[in-house]
Amino acid sequence: MDFKMKEEEGFTTTTEFGELHVAGDEQFGYRPYQLMVASIAVCSGGVLRKILKKKRIDIEDIAISSNVERNEEKANRIEKIHIHYKIKGQNLNEKKIHQSIVLANKNCPMAQSVAGSIEIEETFELL
Template identity: 70%
Template sequence: MKFEMKEVGFKTNVEYGELHVSGNEEYGFRPYQLMVASIAVCSGGVLRTILTKKKMVIEDLSFSTEVVRNEKEANRIEKIHIHYSIKGQDLDPTQVEKAIHLASKNCPMAQSVKGSIEIVETFELV
């Protein structure tokens, strides 16, 4: 990726389009937002694949995140809580929990920050 400086922030072109990154939300995505989104969406995507391979019928999968940052240490991300809401047919909570655990082991983004950012995953069946 090649980044070019803008008046406030930077931009790059990727296959999907132009990405603007800035410390100010008025001019682009903030770096921490991209990091949290990368980890959460990667985890959610791997989870979806695992649930599908286990022949679980998933009608909807959404998730929310809560982020804990440490202002005393450059406002670093210390913890990301991902909460999945899963809608499907005849879902077994034990099997879903196992799938979430397996997904966290197979998500490249989560594994990239292992040991530096705590990732907690919870779920509800709706």
């Protein structure tokens, strides 16, 4: 990816999907920590979705929420991300879902890229 400096603040890049604006100020683009959290949460959710499909666990929907703990004393770095899945479907087995989430974490490239430096906690509820 190539990034170009914007006049106001931040940087921009163009991808196949469109233009992405990144800046330290939300007025000018996505903040870098937002992109990191989104990458980890959505990657984990996408891998989970594929695993559930392979296991023939029929789901109607997955909603993901995330909470972030940052350390102001250490450059405001991300210390922990809590990912919570709300999984909607019929006759869902809690144990199989839990096993699938553990497997998804092990196979998510974004989660594995930060393993050992950012704690990722995952919880879920069945709807």
